[in-house]
Amino acid sequence: MNYISTRGEAPPLGFEDVVLAGLARDGGLYVPQAWPTLSPETIASFAGMPFADVAVEVIYPFTGGSIPRDELRSMAAEAYAGFDDPAVTPLVQIGPNRYILELFHGPTLAFKDVAMQFLGRLMDRVLAARGQRATIVGATSGDTGGAAIEAFRGSPRVDVAILFPEGRVSDVQRRMMTTPTEDNVHAISVRGTFDDCQALVKAMFNDHGFRDRVSLAGVNSINWARIAAQVTYYFVAGAALGAPRRAISFVVPTGNFGDIFAGYVAKRMGLPIDKLVIASNVNDILPRTLHDGAYEMREVVATSSPSMDIQISSNFERYLFEASGRDAPLIRAKMRALKETNSFDLGSLGEAMRNDFAAAAASEADVVEAILRTRAQSGYLADPHTACAIVAADRTLDDNGTPQVILSTAHPAKFPDAMQAITGERPALPARLDGLLSAKERITTIDNDIGAAEGIVEKLTRAVLEQRG
Numbered sequence: 001m002n003y004i005s006t007r008g009e010a011p012p013l014g015f016e017d018v019v020l021a022g023l024a025r026d027g028g029l030y031v032p033q034a035w036p037t038l039s040p041e042t043i044a045s046f047a048g049m050p051f052a053d054v055a056v057e058v059i060y061p062f063t064g065g066s067i068p069r070d071e072l073r074s075m076a077a078e079a080y081a082g083f084d085d086p087a088v089t090p091l092v093q094i095g096p097n098r099y100i101l102e103l104f105h106g107p108t109l110a111f112k113d114v115a116m117q118f119l120g121r122l123m124d125r126v127l128a129a130r131g132q133r134a135t136i137v138g139a140t141s142g143d144t145g146g147a148a149i150e151a152f153r154g155s156p157r158v159d160v161a162i163l164f165p166e167g168r169v170s171d172v173q174r175r176m177m178t179t180p181t182e183d184n185v186h187a188i189s190v191r192g193t194f195d196d197c198q199a200l201v202k203a204m205f206n207d208h209g210f211r212d213r214v215s216l217a218g219v220n221s222i223n224w225a226r227i228a229a230q231v232t233y234y235f236v237a238g239a240a241l242g243a244p245r246r247a248i249s250f251v252v253p254t255g256n257f258g259d260i261f262a263g264y265v266a267k268r269m270g271l272p273i274d275k276l277v278i279a280s281n282v283n284d285i286l287p288r289t290l291h292d293g294a295y296e297m298r299e300v301v302a303t304s305s306p307s308m309d310i311q312i313s314s315n316f317e318r319y320l321f322e323a324s325g326r327d328a329p330l331i332r333a334k335m336r337a338l339k340e341t342n343s344f345d346l347g348s349l350g351e352a353m354r355n356d357f358a359a360a361a362a363s364e365a366d367v368v369e370a371i372l373r374t375r376a377q378s379g380y381l382a383d384p385h386t387a388c389a390i391v392a393a394d395r396t397l398d399d400n401g402t403p404q405v406i407l408s409t410a411h412p413a414k415f416p417d418a419m420q421a422i423t424g425e426r427p428a429l430p431a432r433l434d435g436l437l438s439a440k441e442r443i444t445t446i447d448n449d450i451g452a453a454e455g456i457v458e459k460l461t462r463a464v465l466e467q468r469g
């Protein structure tokens with residue numbers, strides 16, 4: 001299995017190279033040359049199967065056989081052993097045909113752990129086999145950063161630097177990045193937005209001298225392995241609710257378009273999905289794009305669902321590549337227009353998008369109403385990101401008997417201030433995180449400037465190497 005870039009000007013790579021490459025050298029994102037499919041019998045067999053075993057069946061085809069199945073099996077078993085629910089991603093019924101898919105049972109209480117716990121082990125294996133080291137630089141609006149630092153803390157082959165937008169993540173999210181004491185993980189606060197942080201990361205990948213000097217690798221969802229691992233829970237939930245006999249609808253809180261793209265991939269692999277719904281907060285660029293046929297950036301607004309305060313949805317490029325019949329020159333033109341004018345027209349891809357997705361945005365008042373109503377009706381306490389999806393489900397889905405799965409991407413305790421303002425109560429962190437709120441923090445702050453970002457990454461990683469001799 002080879003991977004090709006959405007911009008068509010980077011060499012195709014095999015799975016292991018793609019895991020280490022992050023962004024393609026032409027600025028594009030890697031996608032598999034062909035979509036693997038799973039038979040209806042295989043999908044049916046996932047019902048009741050342990051999560052880690054389904055992960056192996058879903059991920060193996062993407063490896064092109066480069067990782068033996070038994071190694072994949074032990075990586076998956078280890079990755080999911082630490083989740084605090086034996087189902088890993090349990091389904092909770094909150095209405096006659098409505099389910100919450102809880103993706104927050106990993107160490108950092110957000111869906112990112114599902115892929116990151118696996119990716120940490122996978123990268124380590126690839127680097128060890130090659131005798132290489134890597135510098136991971138990531139951008140976070142709150143959750144990817146903590147999950148990455150948790151997955152790689154103490155790794156002898158990897159240094160991690162995470163850029164986060166100053167003052168725009170919750171205290172719990174920030175502390176998950178700033179309190180680990182291992183010297184290979186670093187949290188860098190950037191005076192800017194998440195989009196600025198992501199642009200800095202992409203600029204580092206596009207600076208080939210820097211990229212090669214530090215052996216740059218990425219763990220944002222630009223890394224294909226992140227998406228592949230996230231596909232698993234669509235199959236797990238689908239099979240539990242009767243797929244492939246019946247179709248299922250999924251509603252996905254969306255920011256960087258990674259999680260919902262994983263749902264799109266599950267569909268391409270054979271999972272019968274009725275509706276795939278993009279849910280956003282007031283940073284509604286994706287719902288606006290679906291309705292207006294034009295991707296038009298606006299100023300990002302801080303909300304109670306900070307992880308979705310995003311305007312440039314990286315993985316949308318992967319979708320456009322697919323929707324256009326893999327027309328790399330067209331994607332290059334659209335991404336050039338985005339860079340130069342902060343917008344581009346979807347043209348004929350608008351209709352494809354409307355066929356593939358539905359979309360709706362939640363205002364801050366909608367989020368409050370959805371959290372309170374859901375708790376009153378079913379006793380279920382949703383976090384603000386999940387609440388955006390509840391609002392989108394109400395606006396886009398009919399109660400026609402099709403099971404509706406709402407992805408719950410974070411635990412409410414990750415956003416105690418927002419939850420207290422909405423419900424009057426502060427949800428408690430699990431006991432294993434005792435101490436998080438009082439531990440000493442380690443943060444470096446920089447301006448939104450590529451020179452400053454590259455400088456600090458080189459300085460921090462060099463210091464670690466020197467310390468280790």
Ligand SMILES: Cc1ncc(COP(=O)(O)O)c(C=O)c1O
Nearest residue numbers: 143254255256257258259307409
């Ligand atoms: C809690 C939470 N929900 C939703 C999202 C959006 O997911 P994606 O960026 O994959 O669209 C994020 C961040 O990515 C998140 O951290």
Ligand SMILES: N[C@@H](CCOP(=O)(O)O)C(=O)O
Nearest residue numbers: 140141142143144220221307
């Ligand atoms: N919401 C994310 C933003 C980065 O997304 P990723 O899936 O591309 O890593 C976050 O919490 O950091």
